[in-house]
Amino acid sequence: MSALPTQDRLVPMIVSRPRVRALASRSRPAWFLLLFAPVSAEYLIGYDDTIGNPAALIFGLVIFAPLYGAPAVLIRELTRRTGRGWPTMLLLGLAFGLVQAGLIDQSLFNPHYRDISYWGNLRNPTLIHGAGTSLAMLASFVGEHVVSSICAPIALAESMVPRRSMHPWLRPSGLVIMAVLWTAGAGYVLSDTLHNESFRPSAGQLTVTVLIVLALIAVAFTRPRRPPVQATGPVPAPVLVLVLSTLCLGVRPLLDSLCDRTATAGGWAPTLAGLAILLSFGLLLRRWSSRTGWTGRHVLAVAAGALLSVTAVAFTVEPVGHVGPGAKYAANSALFVLVLVLLRAALVRQRVRRRRSKCALPGTDAEIAG
Numbered sequence: 001m002s003a004l005p006t007q008d009r010l011v012p013m014i015v016s017r018p019r020v021r022a023l024a025s026r027s028r029p030a031w032f033l034l035l036f037a038p039v040s041a042e043y044l045i046g047y048d049d050t051i052g053n054p055a056a057l058i059f060g061l062v063i064f065a066p067l068y069g070a071p072a073v074l075i076r077e078l079t080r081r082t083g084r085g086w087p088t089m090l091l092l093g094l095a096f097g098l099v100q101a102g103l104i105d106q107s108l109f110n111p112h113y114r115d116i117s118y119w120g121n122l123r124n125p126t127l128i129h130g131a132g133t134s135l136a137m138l139a140s141f142v143g144e145h146v147v148s149s150i151c152a153p154i155a156l157a158e159s160m161v162p163r164r165s166m167h168p169w170l171r172p173s174g175l176v177i178m179a180v181l182w183t184a185g186a187g188y189v190l191s192d193t194l195h196n197e198s199f200r201p202s203a204g205q206l207t208v209t210v211l212i213v214l215a216l217i218a219v220a221f222t223r224p225r226r227p228p229v230q231a232t233g234p235v236p237a238p239v240l241v242l243v244l245s246t247l248c249l250g251v252r253p254l255l256d257s258l259c260d261r262t263a264t265a266g267g268w269a270p271t272l273a274g275l276a277i278l279l280s281f282g283l284l285l286r287r288w289s290s291r292t293g294w295t296g297r298h299v300l301a302v303a304a305g306a307l308l309s310v311t312a313v314a315f316t317v318e319p320v321g322h323v324g325p326g327a328k329y330a331a332n333s334a335l336f337v338l339v340l341v342l343l344r345a346a347l348v349r350q351r352v353r354r355r356r357s358k359c360a361l362p363g364t365d366a367e368i369a370g
Contacts, residue, residue: 030073030169033157034178036342037072038064040307041149044335045253046314049321051331066185067104068149070178071096076154077175081168084225086289089151091220095213097145101137102201102209104186105193108133108141109201116320121263122256126271132205136266139275140256147249147306155303159346162296162353235293238301245305246312248281253313260318297350304343311336 158165258265
């Protein structure tokens with residue numbers, strides 16, 4: 001029979017348990033982000049044949065959580081630890097998109113990636129011959145990584161914990177774990193790419209990609225921080241931001257879906273129009289977020305628009321490979337409901353936070369873009 005703990009041994013045990021619970025509570029949003037980012041990046045759009053196989057989707061998180069979730073957590077943590085905000089996360093998201101599409105799966109340069117039937121419709125109309133890629137592919141792969149893989153999941157995760165949305169969630173050891181996970185996930189996908197694809201990017205393509213990635217990271221952490229939100233001026237209601245976000249951020253996924261049917265969707269006019277809409281929306285967000293009326297509910301509205309637009313477009317996407325209509329639409333519907341449930345939970349927490357902060361100084365709920 002084991003001896004009962006003495007008083008000297010019992011006190012540290014009593015003290016340590018609340019501390020462990022506090023650490024677990026503090027890191028919980030990071031683990032949510034680790035798991036939701038791959039769902040947002042890979043599953044919501046439903047382009048792969050795994051969309052009809054729930055077991056494959058669950059097992060896929062073993063690969064996709066390190067591949068997408070770990071870098072999303074790292075980008076968020078490094079941004080908040082350095083006192084910066086969304087401009088930094090956007091730049092780091094761009095860098096991640098180039099790393100993923102240009103260096104890891106190398107789809108950005110591959111003219112016949114996975115022998116996908118509509119690949120030529122996406123690549124050829126706006127092909128930039130000297131670069132070996134196209135403007136439509138850059139907008140699709142890199143742009144969607146910024147929105148769906150990084151920024152929208154981060155915004156949703158932070159909206160779940162509005163009181164700690166600006167603070168780090170992980171200790172340095174947690175950052176190391178995330179870095180190891182990302183390295184393992186990226187290494188596995190790169191190995192799979194090299195094994196299954198005969199195409200290899202040129203040394204020039206790889207070198208230029210690396211240099212652009214390093215430049216984006218440097219700008220992200222050296223650009224001047226914006227001052228705390230002080231500007232006055234009108235800010236639209238969150239519901240209007242939601243509508244605009246859904247319309248503007250849904251253009252690119254919709255064009256990608258149409259590329260499966262016609263090469264026109266991947267042409268110069270639709271691609272440039274989509275980029276113009278995205279840029280205009282970004283400028284509006286920059287202006288509104290600098291004003292005192294911009295709150296966490298507005299940030300959630302932007303993320304909600306991004307997520308809802310992708311899940312809606314997914315119903316029009318024809319998956320690669322054979323997937324029965326019943327299985328496809330069932331998965332699309334289940335993911336749509338999941339997004340609605342998560343957005344509802346985040347909105348409730350935002351409302352609770354707003355009620356509790358009514359007596360606080362103006363601007364305490366505002367997002368400070370650093």
